[in-house]
Amino acid sequence: MFPKENDNPFEVFASWYKEAEDCKQITQPDAVNLATATKEAIPSSRMVLLKGYNKDGFVFFTNYGSRKAAELQDNPHAALCFFWQQIGKQIRITGKVEKVSPEESDEYFASRPKQSQIGAWASKQSQPLGGKKELLAEVAKIGIKYNIGTVPRPQFWGGYRLIPDAIEFWQLGDFRIHDRMVFQRSGQSWNVQRLYP
Numbered sequence: 001m002f003p004k005e006n007d008n009p010f011e012v013f014a015s016w017y018k019e020a021e022d023c024k025q026i027t028q029p030d031a032v033n034l035a036t037a038t039k040e041a042i043p044s045s046r047m048v049l050l051k052g053y054n055k056d057g058f059v060f061f062t063n064y065g066s067r068k069a070a071e072l073q074d075n076p077h078a079a080l081c082f083f084w085q086q087i088g089k090q091i092r093i094t095g096k097v098e099k100v101s102p103e104e105s106d107e108y109f110a111s112r113p114k115q116s117q118i119g120a121w122a123s124k125q126s127q128p129l130g131g132k133k134e135l136l137a138e139v140a141k142i143g144i145k146y147n148i149g150t151v152p153r154p155q156f157w158g159g160y161r162l163i164p165d166a167i168e169f170w171q172l173g174d175f176r177i178h179d180r181m182v183f184q185r186s187g188q189s190w191n192v193q194r195l196y197p
């Protein structure tokens with residue numbers, strides 16, 4: 001259902017997200033585009049997976065040595081954009097990003113399959129790679145190292161939380177008469193505005 005002016009944007013997000021999760025045709029409802037920019041305002045974007053959300057913000061995990069991490073270090077402003085074509089919905093979120101606590105990163109890392117944990121250790125994400133063999137050799141080496149026992153979280157890998165200052169809901173309409181509504185944070189509450197589609 002399209003939001004009403006008095007709705008809480010986190011609750012609207014939760015209900016739209018659930019609709020996407022419940023839709024059998026949507027195989028990756030958690031896939032979201034993340035846009036960052038350098039301090040010179042040169043943008044870049046890529047997909048990440050949403051791993052958690054609540055009224056504090058939206059969480060994803062990545063390599064703290066990656067390009068996105070370098071950009072977020074210099075410029076914490078970022079944007080997320082979900083698009084679920086099968087239910088005709090887009091959600092855009094902007095705000096500032098901060099690292100989640102080491103404990104939160106540890107907890108999520110521990111929940112991942114062992115092969116993914118090894119993959120996190122093996123990837124110098126966003127750095128030049130000589131060839132696929134180089135990466136596979138690194139995966140094999142780390143696999144042997146942690147053959148027995150648990151894999152600790154690399155210090156260079158963890159989560160970020162985007163704390164929203166605006167959340168916009170877009171709903172597909174007939175003949176391009178779409179609905180758009182943006183919630184903008186204003187202190188403890190939200191200003192609500194409909195926009196031309």
Ligand SMILES: Cc1cc2nc3c(=O)[nH]c(=O)nc-3n(C[C@H](O)[C@H](O)[C@H](O)COP(=O)(O)O)c2cc1C
Binds near residue numbers: 044048
């Ligand atoms: C559907 C999808 C989900 C992805 N999820 C993540 C993710 O959660 N974390 C991550 O670091 N990279 C993820 N990636 C890879 C990123 O898109 C990107 O290639 C990588 O993070 C390096 O980006 P950067 O060089 O801009 O830092 C995903 C890619 C796709 C296509």
